[in-house]
Amino acid sequence: MAKVVVDGIEVEVPNGATVLQACEAAGKEIPRFCYHERLSIAGNCRMCLVEVEKAPKPVASCAYPVADGMVVKTDSPMVRNARRGVMEFLLINHPLDCPICDQGGECDLQDQAVAYGMDRSRYHEPKRVVKDKYMGPLVKTIMTRCIQCTRCVRFASEVAGVPELGATSRGESMEIGTYVEKALTSELSGNLIDICPVGALTSRPYAFVSRPWELRKTDSIDVQDATGTNIRIDNRGPEVLRILPRVNDDVNEEWMADRGRFSFDGLKRKRLDRPWLRVDGKLKPVSWAEAFRAVATKLKATAPDRIGAVAGDLVDVESVFALKSLMTALGSANLDCRQDGAAIDGSRRDFYLFNSGIAGIDRADALLIIGSNPRVEAPVINARIRRRQVAGRFPVGVVGPVGLNLTYAYDHLGEGTATLRTILDGTHRFAEVLKNAKNPMVILGRGALARPDGAAVLAAAWAIAKAADALRPDWHGFNLLHHFGGQVGALDLGFLPGAGGKDLGAMLNGGADVLWLLGADGFDPAAIAPGTFVIYQGHHGDRAASRADVILPGAAYTEKDATYVNTEGRAQRAWLAVHAPGDAREDWRIIRAAGEGLGVRLPFDDLAQLRAKMIEAVPILGQPFAPRGCEDTTGPAGDVAGLSAAPFALPIAQYHLADAIARASDVMAECARTYGEVPALQAAE
Amino acid sequence: MSGDLRKDGVQSPGGGWGATHAGDQQHDLQPTHFQFDAESNAEIEKILARYPAGKQASGTIPLLYVAQRQMKRQTGSAWVPRVAMDAIAARLGIPPIRVYEVATFYFMFNTRPIGRFHLQVCGTTPCMLRGSDDVLRACKDAGHLKGYGDTSPDGLFTLTEVECLGACVNAPVLQVDDDYYEDLDYDRTVALIEALKRGERPNPGSTIGRQTSAPEGGPLTLTEIPVVHARSGAGE
Numbered sequence: 001m002a003k004v005v006v007d008g009i010e011v012e013v014p015n016g017a018t019v020l021q022a023c024e025a026a027g028k029e030i031p032r033f034c035y036h037e038r039l040s041i042a043g044n045c046r047m048c049l050v051e052v053e054k055a056p057k058p059v060a061s062c063a064y065p066v067a068d069g070m071v072v073k074t075d076s077p078m079v080r081n082a083r084r085g086v087m088e089f090l091l092i093n094h095p096l097d098c099p100i101c102d103q104g105g106e107c108d109l110q111d112q113a114v115a116y117g118m119d120r121s122r123y124h125e126p127k128r129v130v131k132d133k134y135m136g137p138l139v140k141t142i143m144t145r146c147i148q149c150t151r152c153v154r155f156a157s158e159v160a161g162v163p164e165l166g167a168t169s170r171g172e173s174m175e176i177g178t179y180v181e182k183a184l185t186s187e188l189s190g191n192l193i194d195i196c197p198v199g200a201l202t203s204r205p206y207a208f209v210s211r212p213w214e215l216r217k218t219d220s221i222d223v224q225d226a227t228g229t230n231i232r233i234d235n236r237g238p239e240v241l242r243i244l245p246r247v248n249d250d251v252n253e254e255w256m257a258d259r260g261r262f263s264f265d266g267l268k269r270k271r272l273d274r275p276w277l278r279v280d281g282k283l284k285p286v287s288w289a290e291a292f293r294a295v296a297t298k299l300k301a302t303a304p305d306r307i308g309a310v311a312g313d314l315v316d317v318e319s320v321f322a323l324k325s326l327m328t329a330l331g332s333a334n335l336d337c338r339q340d341g342a343a344i345d346g347s348r349r350d351f352y353l354f355n356s357g358i359a360g361i362d363r364a365d366a367l368l369i370i371g372s373n374p375r376v377e378a379p380v381i382n383a384r385i386r387r388r389q390v391a392g393r394f395p396v397g398v399v400g401p402v403g404l405n406l407t408y409a410y411d412h413l414g415e416g417t418a419t420l421r422t423i424l425d426g427t428h429r430f431a432e433v434l435k436n437a438k439n440p441m442v443i444l445g446r447g448a449l450a451r452p453d454g455a456a457v458l459a460a461a462w463a464i465a466k467a468a469d470a471l472r473p474d475w476h477g478f479n480l481l482h483h484f485g486g487q488v489g490a491l492d493l494g495f496l497p498g499a500g501g502k503d504l505g506a507m508l509n510g511g512a513d514v515l516w517l518l519g520a521d522g523f524d525p526a527a528i529a530p531g532t533f534v535i536y537q538g539h540h541g542d543r544a545a546s547r548a549d550v551i552l553p554g555a556a557y558t559e560k561d562a563t564y565v566n567t568e569g570r571a572q573r574a575w576l577a578v579h580a581p582g583d584a585r586e587d588w589r590i591i592r593a594a595g596e597g598l599g600v601r602l603p604f605d606d607l608a609q610l611r612a613k614m615i616e617a618v619p620i621l622g623q624p625f626a627p628r629g630c631e632d633t634t635g636p637a638g639d640v641a642g643l644s645a646a647p648f649a650l651p652i653a654q655y656h657l658a659d660a661i662a663r664a665s666d667v668m669a670e671c672a673r674t675y676g677e678v679p680a681l682q683a684a685e
Numbered sequence: 686m687s688g689d690l691r692k693d694g695v696q697s698p699g700g701g702w703g704a705t706h707a708g709d710q711q712h713d714l715q716p717t718h719f720q721f722d723a724e725s726n727a728e729i730e731k732i733l734a735r736y737p738a739g740k741q742a743s744g745t746i747p748l749l750y751v752a753q754r755q756m757k758r759q760t761g762s763a764w765v766p767r768v769a770m771d772a773i774a775a776r777l778g779i780p781p782i783r784v785y786e787v788a789t790f791y792f793m794f795n796t797r798p799i800g801r802f803h804l805q806v807c808g809t810t811p812c813m814l815r816g817s818d819d820v821l822r823a824c825k826d827a828g829h830l831k832g833y834g835d836t837s838p839d840g841l842f843t844l845t846e847v848e849c850l851g852a853c854v855n856a857p858v859l860q861v862d863d864d865y866y867e868d869l870d871y872d873r874t875v876a877l878i879e880a881l882k883r884g885e886r887p888n889p890g891s892t893i894g895r896q897t898s899a900p901e902g903g904p905l906t907l908t909e910i911p912v913v914h915a916r917s918g919a920g921e
Contacts, residue, residue, distance in 0.1 A: 163780035168789040179785040180767065 002068040007075060019061035019072055020048055028074045031083065031112045033090075033197045034149035035062035038253060039158055045090070045149050047112065049082040050074050058082040080116075087117035090147050093128045093172075094198070101145065103199030105212040109147065130175055136183030137670045138262055139192055139201050146176055146200035152192045159255065160186040161386045161407025176200075183674050187379035187655060190261040194244065194254070205262055205667050206242045210234075215241060218577035221564045222260035223314045223485025223557045224659055227358070227380045228566025229256050233264075233558050233577035240264045240558055240578055250359045250625075251570065257379040258671070259655065259662050264558070266665030270541045272553035273582025283551070288583065288593070294550050296597035298514055298533050304331035308512035310504060311337035311495045312519030312538065313484035314659060316562030317571070317621060319554070319587035320490045321614040322602065323518050326591050329600040333498030334507055337490030339522030340651065341504060342446050343454025344480070345636035346496045349620070350628065351458070353488065354568040355476035356441050357627035361388050364477070366437030366468075367396045368413075368430065370420065370461055371648035372445020372481050375406050376655040378567070381481070382406065395437075397430040399423075400445075400648045416647035417453070420460045424467065424640065434468035442470065443479045446487070447651030455638030462635040471630035478630070482567040483652065484659060485557070486519070489565035492618055508532075517544050518587065519554065521660045537590060539580070542660040552594070553584035556661065560586045561607060563621065570625040654679060714798055719768040721776075725755045729776065741777045745787050748773045749794050763803060763862065764795035792847065799843035800836045802881050804828065805860040808846045811853035816870060820857050821846075823874035841882060854898040855891055864889035868901075 001012045004019075006026035013022045018041070023030050033045035043063035050061045053071035058078060073079060091113065098104045130143040150167060153176060157163035162185055164178050178184070184192075192201045215234040222229035222243070230246040243264050245256035275291035276283045286294075299307060309327050311320050320337070327335055338344055345351040356364060361384045374382040388394050389408040396410040399419045413419050413430055422428040426435075434440040444461040451457070462471075462478055470477025482488055497503045502511040510529040519538040525547035528534060536548035539556040557564075559580040565571045580586070588610055595602045604610035615622035652658050656671040671677075721729060732747045749765055752773060757763035765788055774781040788794045795803070806812075806821050821844075824830060828842040836843045852858045855867030859874060866877055866889060873892045880887050895901055 157780070164782055166782035166786040168785055170790045179782060179789075 002066045002070070004066050004068075004070045004072060006072045013066055015066070017066050019050060019052065019059065019064045019066055019070070022066050022070075023050065023061060023072060023074055030061055030074060031116050032062060033108060033112075033147060034151060036151055036154075036195060039151060039154040039195075042150050042154065045147065046086045047083065047090070047116075049079060049086065051076045051078045083116040084118050087113055088121065088123070091117065091121060092123045093144075094147060095127065095144050097145070100208075101142075101199040102140075102202040102207055102209075103145075103196075107199060108197035128172055133175075133177040134181050134183065135178070135192070135201070136189060137667065137674050138189050138204055138258060139184065140204040140207050142200055142202070143175060143177070144200075145198050147198055148174060148176060149197060150176070151195045151197065152176060152201060155192060155195050156184065156186065158390075159191070159383050159387070160188045161383070162186045185675065187258050187376060188255055188383060190258045191245075191255050203242065203262075205265060210236055210241050216577075218558075218575050219246065220558065220574040220577060221485065221566075221572045222256065223316075223564055223574075224260040224263065224661065225257055225378050225380075226354075226482035226484055226487060226567035227252055227257070227378045228485060228564060228568075228570055228572055229260055229380060230572070231256065231260065235558075235578050238578050238581070240267055250357070251566065252380045253384075255380050255383060259658065259668065262671075263656075263659075263662040263665040263668045265667050266540075266661040266663065267556050267558060269666070270664040271581050271584070272539060272541055272545060272551055273580075273584050274553060275583065276548070276551035278549040283548075291550055291552060292594055292597040295535055295552075295594050298535075298550075299330065299598055302514050302533075305334065305500070306511075306513040307332040307516070308334035308336075308502060308507035308514070309495075309516040309518065310339060310507070310520040311335075311486070311490040312517070312660075313339065313486050313522050314557060314661070315486040315490065315519045315587070316557070316560065316564055316574075317486075317489035317493055317614065318560075318562055318607065318610055319518060319591065320486070320493050320495050321617070322588040322591040322604075322610065323516065324493055324495055325602050325613075326595045326598075326600060327516075329595065329602065330598070333501030334512055335495050335497060335501060336504040336507065337487065337495040338450075338504060339520055340446065340450040341454070341523075342449035343458055343638065344446075344449060344491060344496075345455070345458060345638065346491050346494060347637070348632075349492070349569065350476060350478065350630060351462075351636045352480050352482075352491050354443075354479040354481060354566075355628065355630070356439075356479050357568045358384060358566075360439075360475075360627055361385055361441070363475075364388065364437075364439045364441040365394060366434050366440040367394065367443065368423070368434060368441070368464065369396065369398045369400065369406075369410070369443045370445065371400050371448025371457070371650075372443060373400065373404050373406070373650050373652070374443065374445075374481060375404070376650075376652045376658075377445060377447075377481055377483055381567075395430075395433050397433070400448075401650060416645060417457065417460070417643040418645065420457070420464065421640075421643065423464055424460055426467070431464075431467070434464070434470070437468070439475050439477065440465070440468040440470045441477045441479060442468075443481050445648075445651070446480060446482050448648050449480075450651060451644075451646065451649075453642050453644040453646075455636070456640055456642035456644075457638075458636050459638035460640045460643060463640060466633050466635065471633045473629040473631060476628060476630040480567070485564045485566065488567055488569060489563070489571075489621075492565055492569070492571075492621060493614070494618075517548070519660075520544055537587060538660070539584065540660040540664055542663060552590050553580070553582065554587040554590060555580035555584055559584075563611075565621070568625075568627070569620070571621045571623075653677065714766075716766050716768055719752070719766060719772050721751070721772065722755055722759070724758070725751045742779050742783065744777055745773065745779070745784055746791070748776065749784070749788055749791075753794060757862075760798075761801050762798045764798050767796075792845070801841050802843075803860075803862050804830075804842050804844045804878075805847040805850075806833075806844065807848070807850045807852070807856070807858045807860070809849040809853075811849075812857040815856035817857040819871040820859050820869050820874045823869075823871045824859070824878065827875040827878035842878070855895060861889075867891045868893045868895055 004022040009026040011025040032048045034042045048061045049058035051073040132141045153165045156165040218233045229252040230248040247254045277286040386408040397413045423431045442465040465478040514533045516535045521542040534548045535550045537552040558577045654677040656668040662668040736743045752769040770784040774784045829837045830844045868891045
C-alpha cells in the first residue's frame with residue numbers, strides 16, 4: 001500500500017494504482033476522456049493532468065503510478081491552466097454542432113468544456129473534417145466530432161474481441177475506422193456508443209429522437225438473453241426510446257448485448273393490444289369479458305388432465321406463478337416451460353443453473369464448452385470468458401460445430417458426443433487439463449439438451465465436472481447456459497410436468513384439448529395437434545398467436561413490475577417503464593381474472609400478495625443471490641450410455657432474430673440482413 | 686484523402702501525403718490478391734528469426750518493406766496494396782487493422798501506386814536554407830511534375846516532400862527510393878533525373894565528391910597521423 005496526499009487528504013491505495021485512482025479514492029473528480037476503468041490505459045487525451053510535487057511538469061494521472069509519500073494537487077493554478085490548455089486543443093478540431101448532436105446533454109466533452117475549459121476559443125483557422133465511417137446498422141458515426149481518445153479501438157480489441165477498429169494515418173490526418181469498409185462484427189457493438197465520450201459514435205436508431213432530459217428512466221432487466229443484464233429503460237410518454245445498461249459488476253459490468261439494446265422498436269410493432277376470439281375459423285376482436293367467457297366455457301367443459309399450459313422464454317416469474325396456481329387449482333399437472341424440449345432435470349436447482357456464477361468465470365482456470373456458442377447465446381458472458389482467457393492460463397475446450405469464432409483462442413475437441421465419452425473415460429487430453437485445474441468449469445449449452453439424448457448429455461456433462469473435481473462445496477463447476485430471461489424463473493417455480501403430468505411433446509401430440517400458451521413462441525405452432533383449443537397469452541402476434549383460438553393480450557417486460565431469474569439463478573426485479581398498449585394487461589392480472597371466470601379465486605389480489613405467496617412457495621426467489629457450492633455430487637437423472645452419435649447443433653442461427661420482440665423489430669431485421677444471418681433451416685440446406 | 690482538403694479548400698501541409706497514402710480505398714487500383722514470392726519468403730524467414738515467439742508483431746514494419754520491395758520488383762511501383770497488408774497480418778498472426786495502422790502512419794510506405802522512381806525532397810530548414818527550392822524546381826522541370834503529390838505522365842516519377850532525412854550536413858538532399866543524393870543544386874538534380882530516365886543509377890551519396898560528411902574538398906582536421914600516447918586513465 002502507498003500513502004498519497006491528494007489536496008491535503010491522505011489516502012492509502014495499493015501499489016501499482018494510478019494517481020487518478022488515488023485522486024478518486026480521495027473523492028476528487030479528475031476529468032478524463034481516454035481513460036476508462038474497464039479498458040487498457042492509453043494516456044493520450046491529456047485531460048487528467050494533475051500536479052505532483054517535485055515533478056517538473058503536470059503528469060497525466062491516468063497513466064502515472066503512485067509512489068509512497070506522493071503529494072498530488074488536483075486544483076492548483078497549474079492544473080487548472082493545464083486543463084484549460086488541453087481543452088482548448090481538443091476543441092480546435094471539434095465542431096460546434098452541439099445543438100444538432102445526439103450526445104448533447106450527456107456529452108463528456110460538453111460537460112468538461114463547461115467545467116474545465118475556457119469561455120472562448122482563440123482558434124480562428126479552418127477546422128478539419130473527417131469522412132464518416134460505416135460501422136453497421138446500429139452505430140452512427142460523425143467522425144468529425146472524434147477527439148481520438150481510442151476508447152472504441154480498445155473496446156473492440158479488448159472487450160468485444162473483434163480487432164477491426166484502428167487509428168489510421170497520423171497527425172491531422174489521423175482517423176478512427178475500420179480502414180476497409182465493413183460493419184463491425186460484434187454482438188456488443190452498442191457499447192461503443194456508451195463508451196464514446198463525444199458524439200462521434202451515436203445510436204443510429206436513436207438519432208435525432210430525443211434529449212436526455214426529456215426522458216424518464218426506469219430500472220429494469222434485459223430478458224432477451226439469460227445474462228440478466230441490468231438495464232435502464234428511457235421513455236418519453238408511452239414510447240420506449242432507448243435502453244442502456246446499468247453497472248452491475250457481478251452480472252454485466254457495464255456492457256450490454258445488441259439484441260437487448262436495440263430490439264425495443266419491436267415493442268411497438270405486431271403487438272397484441274386487444275383480446276381476440278376465433279369465431280367460425282376467423283379471429284375477431286372481442287372484449288375482455290367475452291374472451292374470459294370463452295376461456296371459462298372451454299376450460300369448464302374439459303377434463304383437468306386434458307388441460308395443458310406452456311410458459312414461454314420471456315415471461316416473468318409472477319405470471320408463471322399465477323398460471324401454475326391456476327392450473328393447480330384446476331387440477332392439471334400438464335405444465336412445461338421447456339419449449340425447446342431441452343431435457344432439463346428440474347429436481348435440483350444446480351442441475352439447471354450457471355452455478356459458478358458469471359463473476360465466477362474470473363476465478364475459473366479451465367473451461368469446457370459443450371454444445372454452445374456463448375458469443376451469440378450470451379454475448380456479455382462471452383466477453384467475460386474472453387477477458388479471463390486473455391488474462392492467461394485459461395485453456396478453453398469446445399465440443400461443438402467446427403469454425404466458431406468465439407473471439408478468443410480455444411481448442412476444438414470434437415463435434416459430438418464421442419468426444420464427451422473420451423473426456424469422461426479420461427483418455428482425452430482435455431480430461432487431464434480439467435483434472436489439473438483448480439477451478440474447472442463446464443458450460444453446457446441449453447441447446448445441447450434439446451435433442452433426443454438430452455438427458456444423457458446432461459448426465460455426461462455433470463459426470464465430466466464431477467470427474468474433474470469441479471463439484472465441491474467451495475466451487476461449483478457445472479454450468480448450464482440458458483438462452484432467455486424467463487427460462488430459469490419458470491424452472492425455479494417448477495413449471496414442469498407434475499405427477500402424472502404430460503410434457504410439451506405429449507401435450508402437442510393430442511395429449512391436451514386445451515393448451516394455454518403463456519408467451520410461448522419458441523416452437524412451431526404447426527406441431528400443435530389439430531382440434532386443440534389454444535389460448536395464447538402474450539404480447540406479440542408472433543408464431544403462436546396465429547394458431548390461437550383465444551388471444552389474451554399481455555404485457556412485455558418493459559410494461560410490468562416483474563421479477564426475472566438469470567442463468568446463474570439471480571432473481572432481479574424490473575419496474576414498469578411504460579404501460580402496455582391498448583387493452584393489454586399485466587399477465588398475472590389476466591390469469592387471476594380468467595380464474596375468477598372459472599370460479600377459481602387465486603389467493604392474491606395484488607402484486608405484493610402474489611409475491612408473498614410465491615416466495616412462500618419458492619423461498620429462493622426472495623433471497624439475495626449468493627453463488628452456491630455443490631453439496632451433493634449425485635448427478636441428474638439420465639444415463640450416459642444413452643448418448644447418440646449425432647453432432648451438436650447450435651440453437652441460435654440468427655442472433656438478431658432469436659426472440660419474438662426481436663422478430664418484430666425493423667432494426668434487428670436490418671442487422672440480420674447486414675450480417676447475412678440465415679434461418680437454421682436454410683443454413684442446413 | 687479527406688484530411689488533406691479542408692472545408693475551405695485550403696491544402697493542409699503534408700507534402701503530397703495524399704499522393705502516396707490512400708485514406709479512402711482506391712478500389713480500382715487495388716490488386717485482388719498478393720502472395721509473397723520466394724525472395725520475399727527468404728527475407729521474411731530471416732526477419733522473423735529476430736523476434737522471440739509470440740512477439741512476431743514486431744515484424745510488421747520490416748515485412749511492409751519486404752512487400753513494398755516485392756511490388757517494386759513485380760510491378761515497378763513500390764507500394765503496399767491492401768491485400769499485401771492482409772498477407773502480412775496473416776503471416777504474423779495479428780489482426781489486419783494493426784498492419785493498416787502502421788502502414789498508414791509511416792510515410793515510407795505507399796498505400797497507393799507510385800511512379801517507378803520516388804523523388805523525396807527534403808524541405809526541412811537546413812535543406813531549405815541550402816537550396817531545396819532549387820531541387821524541387823529541378824524535379825518539376827526535369828521530371829515533368831506539377832508539384833508535390835504528382836506522378837509524371839510517363840509514370841516514371843512521383844514527387845513528395847519529406848521532413849528531415851537526417852543528412853543536414855550534406856544539404857540539400859533528395860531521396861530517390863531508398864538512396865540519398867546529397868549536396869545537390871539545380872543542375873546536378875536535373876542531371877540525376879536525366880540519368881534515371883536513361884535507366885542509369887548514379888552512385889548514391891554526395892554529388893560533389895564529398896567523402897561521407899567530411900568538409901567539402903577533403904578533411905581539414907586530423908590530417909596528420911596522430912602520435913600514439915600511452916593510456917593513462919579511465920577518463921580517456
